[in-house]
Amino acid sequence: MRAAQQWRAFLTLLGKEVGRVFRIWTQTLLPSAITMTLYFVIFGSFIGDRIQDMQGHSYVAFIVPGLIMMAVLTNSYANVSSSFFGNKFQKSIEELLVSPMPSWLIVAGYTAGGMARGLIVGAIVTAISLFFVPLQVHAWSVIVVFVVLTSAVFSLAGLLNGIYARKFDDVSIVPTFVLTPLTYLGGVFYSVTLLPLVWQQISRLNPILYMVNGFRYGFLGISDVPVAGGLMILITLCLGLLVLDVYLIEKGVRLKS
Amino acid sequence: MTPGMMSETAEAALEITDLRKTYPGGVVALDGISFSVLKGDFFALLGPNGAGKSTTMGIVSGLVVRGSGLARVFGHDAGSVEAKSCIGLVPQEFNFSIFEKVEDILVQQAGYFGMPRRYALGRSETLLKKLGLWEKRHAQGLKLSGGMKRKLLIARALMHEPRLLVLDEPTAGVDVETRRSMWEFITTLNKAGTTIILSTHYLEEAEQLCKNIAIIDNGTILADTNMRDFLRTVARETYVLDIEQKVTDDASGRPSGAVVVDEHTLEVTVAKGEGLNTIFKSLDKKGLTVLGCRAKQNRLEQLFVGMTGENGKEAKTGSGDKVSA
Structure with a gap:
């Protein structure tokens, strides 16, 4: 395949994935918008006013970056894991496997699709947040780098889940029992500096903590952990998952008999 | 090939x-x-x-x-x-x-x-x-x-x-x-x-x-x-003949080697290269008119079943060779 053909193949897969997001928007875009609106209403308006400022910012302003990040990572993950497994389940994944698309291009197409949904939902949640708190930006570059890398990491992780999943339950187990607890314990709603030292140390093992804090730094200029360290973790996870996904698809693990 | x-x-x-x-x-x-x-x-x-x-x-x-x-x-x-x-x-x-x-x-x-x-x-x-x-x-x-x-x-x-x-x-x-x-x-x-x-x-x-x-x-x-x-490797083939007149299941009523399926239908099995002329002549002598003739089983099916069915497996073992042209 020449470069131009690879580019067309990539755009085809990306277009199919994005088309799917909009075709079933009530399942892909709407739930996060509703959930995050409720978070803003409850924590921003109902409870937020009674909570003291966090590191010099109102509570609602403090949680906005974390909530956006939570929406981005869960949607990126869910999009790829469910779409890829759905294609496996229907066997339509064979359309890709018989095509001359190299494995890395298949990974790129699905990952870009997951990132697209994650970023679209992130933009929607950001827009909703403007009804509750004015937008503050400390460093656009940090915001962009963290949101793009985080959506890439969770898209790649979702692909890994989709590759290994044998039944629909397998697609929901990781988000329910791994992602959600890690996200809630990743400093979305609080600063880890408020925790006892032991729990602070344990929290530092959670990669989502670094993503949320890096993103928050981009908006508010505050972070519980070193931003550069968070960036390194994101890049490492991204490259590691990329290599693993490409390898698994190349070998046909759970795809070819 | x-x-x-x-x-x-x-x-x-x-x-x-x-x-x-x-x-x-x-x-x-x-x-x-x-x-x-x-x-x-x-x-x-x-x-x-x-x-x-x-x-x-x-x-x-x-x-x-x-x-x-x-x-x-x-x-x-x-x-x-x-x-x-x-x-x-x-x-x-x-x-x-x-x-x-x-x-x-x-x-x-x-x-x-x-x-x-x-x-x-x-x-x-x-x-x-x-x-x-x-x-x-x-x-x-x-x-x-x-x-x-x-x-x-x-x-x-x-x-x-x-x-x-x-x-x-x-x-x-x-x-x-x-x-x-x-x-x-x-x-x-x-x-x-x-x-x-x-x-x-x-x-x-x-x-x-x-x-x-x-x-x-x-x-x-x-x-x-x-x-x-x-x-061409088919050794024997069975044909179904539709007969205008009624045929009886006795030696005088049907050609030798033919099997009566019903009163207007006969089945004849011929070896490779034998041809159907002898059968038709015999039927003609008995005053029987053939209205139609068709192979009971197509040749490929016959060979396929022979090779992949139990008989075919025995034959393959017996000859020790695969069929190859």
Whole structure:
């Protein structure tokens, strides 16, 4: 395949994935918008006013970056894991496997699709947040780098889940029992500096903590952990998952008999 | 045709050499098969369920990982980007997204092969019209009938104009009319130069359409030959005769060797090369008029059952040789 053909193949897969997001928007875009609106209403308006400022910012302003990040990572993950497994389940994944698309291009197409949904939902949640708190930006570059890398990491992780999943339950187990607890314990709603030292140390093992804090730094200029360290973790996870996904698809693990 | 028999000038569309595949659990699907398909051929790969046909086709098209051996498509290693570009696969099972629209399924498939969208739209229009699906282009896959879904699989496989079309039981569950129109279409493709490998359970179709044949059973090739030569190996053939007059089941009422099926039907079995003249003369002498005559079982079916059934296995063991022309 020449470069131009690879580019067309990539755009085809990306277009199919994005088309799917909009075709079933009530399942892909709407739930996060509703959930995050409720978070803003409850924590921003109902409870937020009674909570003291966090590191010099109102509570609602403090949680906005974390909530956006939570929406981005869960949607990126869910999009790829469910779409890829759905294609496996229907066997339509064979359309890709018989095509001359190299494995890395298949990974790129699905990952870009997951990132697209994650970023679209992130933009929607950001827009909703403007009804509750004015937008503050400390460093656009940090915001962009963290949101793009985080959506890439969770898209790649979702692909890994989709590759290994044998039944629909397998697609929901990781988000329910791994992602959600890690996200809630990743400093979305609080600063880890408020925790006892032991729990602070344990929290530092959670990669989502670094993503949320890096993103928050981009908006508010505050972070519980070193931003550069968070960036390194994101890049490492991204490259590691990329290599693993490409390898698994190349070998046909759970795809070819 | 074995690789060694292939003309030096003829290009092989597919060369399979000592191909082996064992599935997890120890099931041996392919036990060292070898055969070649020449460019432009219409080749039948026949065998009972579980014989290894779909595994072979899966390896050729890159969906199954081979154990060992070689599979080359127009000189390229099967599963490689170059080989995949040459192949169009019509699988046994429906494997498109049922929620996608017919036209989108085709255009997306073309996109995966790197074709420009505008060209793909034109190509999909041509194929959908030829296969009688144009009116359904905006319908979701799940809204199509079984025959239409089969046609859609064929159209999808042809989007990138493959040089080798692999058909794995493409007419399973399709009504007679649709099947005929599909074969007409595929024959036209073959005449235009597309090499075709066909796996089917409709043996009369394989007999009519295919130039060469391989029979596979238990992961081994039992026969690999020219269809005409293969059919000549039939030792005996049984014919059904429709008789105008009533026939009785006694020696005076029927020719010797004939079996009375009912009062207007006889069955006669003749050895290879014997001909039916003697039978007809005998019937004529008895004043019986033959209204119609047909083979009870088509020759390919007869050979196929003989080779892959219990009798066939005994015969194979007894002779110690595979049938090969």
